[in-house]
Amino acid sequence: MVNDLRNALQQQQFSICLQPIIHLASGRIHKAESLIRWQHPERGMIAPAEFIPIAEEFGLIDAIGDWVFYESVRWLPSCIEIAGEDFQFSVNKSPVQFMREEDRSDWLVHLVKLHLHGNNLIIEITEGLLLNPIRQITDKLFKFRDAGVQIAIDDFGTGYSSLAYLKKFHVDYLKIDQSFVRDITTNPNDMALCEAIIVMAHKLGLQVTAEGVETAEQRDLLLAAGCDYAQGYYFARPLPP
Ligand code: C2E
Ligand code: CA
Ligand code: CA
Numbered sequence: 001m002v003n004d005l006r007n008a009l010q011q012q013q014f015s016i017c018l019q020p021i022i023h024l025a026s027g028r029i030h031k032a033e034s035l036i037r038w039q040h041p042e043r044g045m046i047a048p049a050e051f052i053p054i055a056e057e058f059g060l061i062d063a064i065g066d067w068v069f070y071e072s073v074r075w076l077p078s079c080i081e082i083a084g085e086d087f088q089f090s091v092n093k094s095p096v097q098f099m100r101e102e103d104r105s106d107w108l109v110h111l112v113k114l115h116l117h118g119n120n121l122i123i124e125i126t127e128g129l130l131l132n133p134i135r136q137i138t139d140k141l142f143k144f145r146d147a148g149v150q151i152a153i154d155d156f157g158t159g160y161s162s163l164a165y166l167k168k169f170h171v172d173y174l175k176i177d178q179s180f181v182r183d184i185t186t187n188p189n190d191m192a193l194c195e196a197i198i199v200m201a202h203k204l205g206l207q208v209t210a211e212g213v214e215t216a217e218q219r220d221l222l223l224a225a226g227c228d229y230a231q232g233y234y235f236a237r238p239l240p241p
Contacts, residue, residue, distance in 0.1 A: 001054055002054060002060075004040065005051060005054060005055055005058070006060065008040075009063055011041075013041065014036055014038055014039075014067060014071075015036075015037045015039065016035065016037065016071050016072060016241065017035045017037055017238035017240060017241075018032040018033070018034060018035075018075070018079075018238065018239060018240075018241055019032060019033045019035060019236060019237065019238040019239070020032050020235055020236045021033060021090065021231045022229060022230050022231070023228070024219070024222065024229060025223070025228075029083050029087075030083070030088070030229065031088040031090055031122065031229070032079065032087075032088075032089060033089075033091075033124070033238075034068055034072040034090065034091050034092070035238045036064070052064075052094065056094055056096045061094050061096050062097055062100055065093060065094060065097045068091060068092075069091055069107055069110075073114060073116060073121075075089075075241045076089055076114075076116055076120060077114075086119070087120065088120050088121060088122050088150070089122065090122040090123075091121065091124065092124045092154065093123045093124065093125055095126065095128060098125075098129060098140055098141075099137070107121075108147050108149075111147075117148060118147035118148030119149075119150075121149045121150070122149070122150045122151070122173070123144060123149055123150075123151055124175065125141075125151060125152070125154065126155060127155070127158075127159035127160060127161055128160070130153075130162060130166075130171075131160055131162050133165065145169075150172035150173065151169065151170070151171050151172055151173070152171070152173035152174070152175055153166070153171055153173070153174050153175060154175050155177040156175055156176055156177060157177050157180055157193065157197060158177045158179065163200075166204055166206065167204060171206055172206060172207065173207050173208065173229075174197060174206055174207075174209070175208075175209045175210075175211050175231075176194055176197055176208060176227075178211045178212025179212075180193050180197075181210050181211060181212045181218060181232075182212060184218055184221050184222070185218060185221065191225075194210070194221075194222065194225060198225050198227055207228040207229065208227050209229040210227050210230045210231070210232075211230075212232045213230045213231065213232030213233075213235065214233045214234050215234055219234060
């Protein structure tokens with residue numbers, strides 16, 4: 001798979017899908033998450049959960065992550081035209097990408113070249129990145145923040161949630177992991193967890209996106225709990241741009 005991954009970029013086997021992120025109170029599409037897709041010539045569609053860890057381990061994630069970013073922003077102007085000036089793309093950035101020595105492919109420079117703003121970009125990171133922050137990582141995060149890029153913590157609640165760092169790094173969004181959202185209509189504990197995350201986030205000045213919303217009942221409960229944004233099959237599956 002490593003060899004196939006090496007060829008995949010050159011042979012244009014990757015594509016992106018976009019999944020709308022809905023502002024719950026208004027029902028409006030306000031953001032979209034970019035998700036990579038790999039169409040393998042023999043094996044068909046391979047899930048990112050299968051190949052991203054391999055790309056990380058074998059030093060291929062930088063090139064792949066950069067490709068996802070460039071491909072995403074290519075679609076940004078038309079999305080802005082449809083959804084409004086404040087539309088944002090949410091791009092996943094692996095912790096491994098933060099570790100590389102020099103950032104040759106400067107995302108911010110690329111945005112400026114296209115006359116786009118940092119405000120139109122959200123970077124999704126995982127909790128682990130903030131747990132043991134080194135200069136290399138924090139400098140990059142602050143640089144993004146200074147350019148108006150927002151930061152979201154992905155899969156919130158599944159890792160070692162280090163609450164102190166939420167404040168220190170001026171995180172903008174918590175994305176409640178799908179595993180907490182899945183059973184909120186039947187499991188009072190999961191509902192209580194979602195409510196607690198929402199209250200805590202709001203007290204800290206952060207906004208909340210619920211992931212994996214698949215039914216109207218889940219949407220209604222999250223809206224009543226004050227959740228800001230939601231994403232999931234109920235609204236739309238990840239779709240070609
Ligand atoms: P993630 O960042 O948590 O992305 C959300 C995943 O949940 C996506 O899976 C999406 O298709 C799926 N999903 C969305 N709505 C629903 C729903 O209502 N129900 C259910 N059951 N699932 C839903 P996907 O596209 O297979 O991606 C899996 C993971 O792979 C992502 O999880 C992310 O960690 C990683 N990934 C995807 N694209 C990239 C990328 O460009 N760069 C990096 N570093 N990681 C990526
Ligand atoms: Ca994500
Ligand atoms: Ca997630």
